[in-house]
Amino acid sequence: MLNPSPLSCDSSPQSVGAPAALAVKAEYTTPSEVDRWRKTFDRFATRDSIGGVSYLTEPDFVSAVAPESDFAKISRQQYGILFNVADRRRSGRVVWEDFVAFQELLKSPAADYDIAFRVFDQNHDGQVKFDEFKAVFQSMRAPDAIPFDFDSPWVKLYLGKADGGHVLGFNEFTQLIKGLQGERLRQAFRHFDQNQDGYIDKREFKRIIYELARHKLSDAVLENLDKLAEVVPGGKISYSECIAFHNVIREMDLVEKVVRESCARSPDGKITALDFTNHAARTMRYGTFSPMEVAIIFHYARLGATGEDKPRLGLRDFGSLLDAKWGPPRTQQKEKGKGKATGTAMHEVGKSAYYFGLGGIAGALGATAVYPIDLTKTRMQNQRSKVVGEVLYKNSLDCVKKVYKNEGFTGFYRGLPPQLIGVAPEKAIKLTVNDLVREYATDKETGRIKLPWELAAGGLAGGCQVIFTNPLEIVKIRLQMQGENAKVTGAPRQSAAQIVKSLGLIGLYRGAAACLARDVPFSAIYFPAHAHLKKDIFHDGRDGKVLSYGEALAAAAIAGMPAAYLTTPADVIKTRLQSEARKGETHYKGIGDAFRKILAEEGAAALFKGGPARVLRSSPQFGVTLVAYENLKKHFPFPEPNQSLMETVLPREEEMARVRARNALKVLLDVDTNFGNTPAAKK
Incomplete structure (x- = not known):
């Protein structure tokens, strides 16, 4: 059985301003809640060098109770007013007992209004009198604020006159606060409507809304x-x-x-x-x-x-x-091994399939955009020296000219269909595996991941994709080389189906080891580089920043440059192993044999043939793919079914205290948006 905490804000003998008419009490405190509060307190607390007692200063307290990175509409300074409520002894420190009492207060269903009531109840007698309301309200306001008439009929209806009338208990006070903005709007309009024609100009309206509700817009x-x-x-x-x-x-x-x-x-x-x-x-x-x-x-x-x-x-x-940029409670995520996924199973499957398809389309766009460069790269890498074969192309530009002259514009896209078929599963597997490993290895408390795990995540992602990419790449390479072979040897052209049939299942995985040697280090370099470029160079997520399309394109393209060039030797060997050697050209038995023969016959420079073309292909391909994917998601979002408000805003249980702390500030900002920014309001 759960027992009430002896440190409740209402039960503590040092409690101040407890509402006298609060109908619904806070729930009982469980041991697990106290343990969680203790961890939060110890994380931010300072230990007194003399007495050895741990305590929270005002900045420490704000860090402990305010929603993280949520200071767009509420400043850190304004959250400091909660420190004054928690500091029951007025010592400038919040000790463990005070912190527990404040957390108990936040558990109350009416915690937001309760805190506002305590701020206005200056003498802590459980009531708000006219003089208290006026003094606190005035202390919150800036010197140049729009005037407010405390002798208005509306104020008198709630509080009577300054020298008498009735006082407000907690429940009555909450209704006054809810109606205060409407009265302020009425008085502000009358203040600017000097000739009483029922109109104000645009600048005056803007000033009114800035004072009343800019935190909501x-x-x-x-x-x-x-x-x-x-x-x-x-x-x-x-x-x-x-x-x-x-x-x-x-x-x-x-x-x-x-x-x-x-x-x-x-x-x-x-x-x-x-x-x-x-x-x-x-x-x-x-x-x-x-x-x-x-x-x-x-x-x-x-x-x-x-x-x-x-x-x-x-x-x-x-x-x-x-969207007022409140930084609302995060949508509840399905945690590993527990929790409920939003929507039905069929809906989630359909959504996953839909975005998988968008990823395939984006990958196809990226591959198509750079495919002529890829074809040029392949032919340059497969070209042997004068000793072992006929040199058809002097350089990449000469290759482009001769492909266009001999094969026409369509020659640049020879072998594209198999490449497009492989893009969807390749991108899906690569991105999914990388994300899964990174999620597993990320420290849940700090949100950071160590570099070895980043490299491992990328390497595993690159390795897993080979099962799909190797068969498709060998077919693509054979198709890309057909125009050249037809010119040199007069060999007949073959379709993709004929190539697959002639290779057989085992032949489709020829050069797979070289493909692994290329894709594993490529992804191990690319994904960490991409993540750090976004975070450290372009500052993605810092202060709520979202990368523009240009920044996203630059991050993806720059990350691909070192990854593409450094893995060129493996790509050269893979290309040689997967292409058909013509008569008189050197044959290779495997990776080691190809490496030795290329070095002996053509020199080390041959291992980097097509390197610049590979950089020119890979960098923009990843950039185009990512930007295309984001645009597709933006303009063709998955059609969501009807959702209730509870489905769209479900904060995690451990965040509820921070949510209620923020809501308490919202109530006080409804009184005046300048609340907590004036020295008088902090006293």
Whole structure:
């Protein structure tokens, strides 16, 4: 049986400002929760050099309770107000007992409002009086803030007059906080509507929203606030428009739910304003969105849409309106060996197959883009010296000229179909194996992986792909060489099927050892280089950065350069083993025999024949493939079935305390977005 913690914020004799009317108490604390809190506390705590007691300073406490890397809309300084709530002794330190009491507080279903109540309850008597509300509210505000009238009828309805009236308990206080933004909007509009004609200009509206709700809006919407005047012609903004805009902000979660569900129901994944309104009418029992609110939703969605003024918008177009860059709770991932996968099994299989197909298309585009270079590389690598064979090409440029002259433009794409067939399984296996090994070897706490494991992951990925690539490459090489052989020996052309039949199963794996010797080190070099280029050079993921297409292309291309050139000797040997030697040319028995004979007959330089062409082929091929894949995923996303809000936002249990800590700051930011940034508010 679980027992209540003796260190609960409500039960501790040193507890301050405990809500007197909180209907739902926090759940019991389990030993595993205490162990988890202890690990978090010890990770960030400092030990007193005199007394030996561990404690958290304000920066340490913020690191322990705030969601990681979530300071886009809430600054670290503002999270410091939670430190004042946890520091029950007002000593400037949070010791272990204080930390447990604060974690107990966060377990309360009303933790966000509970913390706000404690901030306003200055004398810690479990009530908020008029003077307390006014003093705390004023301390939060910047000197140039829009004035607020504390003698307004709305304030008096909740708190009475300054010299009397009634006080607010916890439950009453929560309703005051929920309605405060609406009253601030009304007063701010009246403040700017000096001639009382019912309109304010765009700059004044922008200032109001910046003070009231900039923490709830994306940067794209904030930059275009003044464009609300375009919804209703006239150039100015009415109070009705202000209220409609505020209602959209307040109901943003519901807006997103209706958008997601109506887009999922649409055959093409896109909706009009009528589709949105109809779905809202079907799913909402009593409320609905007004025509002006719907117009505002679609107005800002179209501002974020690419291209011309679209009549129908997809979920991606609504992104700039819906995404305020809060860094929301991560979607629950299926953990190794446990957890539930989202969606049905058939849905997951279909989704995997769909993106596997997109990967194949992207790989085919990359292979096609560089295939003429690959053909040139193959013919240059297979060309023997004057001693052992006829020299047809002086250099790569001469090879290109003669291929075009003798075989035409289509000669550059001889052997392409087998290559395209092999791209999909090759890319899928390579990427999947690399990701699986990296995931297994990554330290779960630090998120880092050691270099030997990075090399092993890449090497295993390259080795596993050979089962598919070797048969297809030997057919590709034979087809690529046919134009040259026909000119020299008059040999008849063969189809891919005839080549496969003549080689047989064992023949299809001729040169497999050389293929392994090329692909294992290639992938072992490429994947770590690509990962470190993205992270260390282009700073992917740092401060929420997402690489542009140009940066992604550059990272993929640069990583391929050393990998391609350093593995050229193995590629030369593989090409010689897999191509048919003409009469009078040297035959090779295996890797070692080929290596010795090439060195003896042609010199070490022959091992790097076609090296530049290989670099020119491999680097852009990987870049084109990755960029094509990202674009395909972006413009042709897998059509998701209807999802409930619970399916889209399911935080892991161990993150809930950090989520509730952030939500507590959201409540206080609704009072004033400057909260916690002024010295008075921190006292």
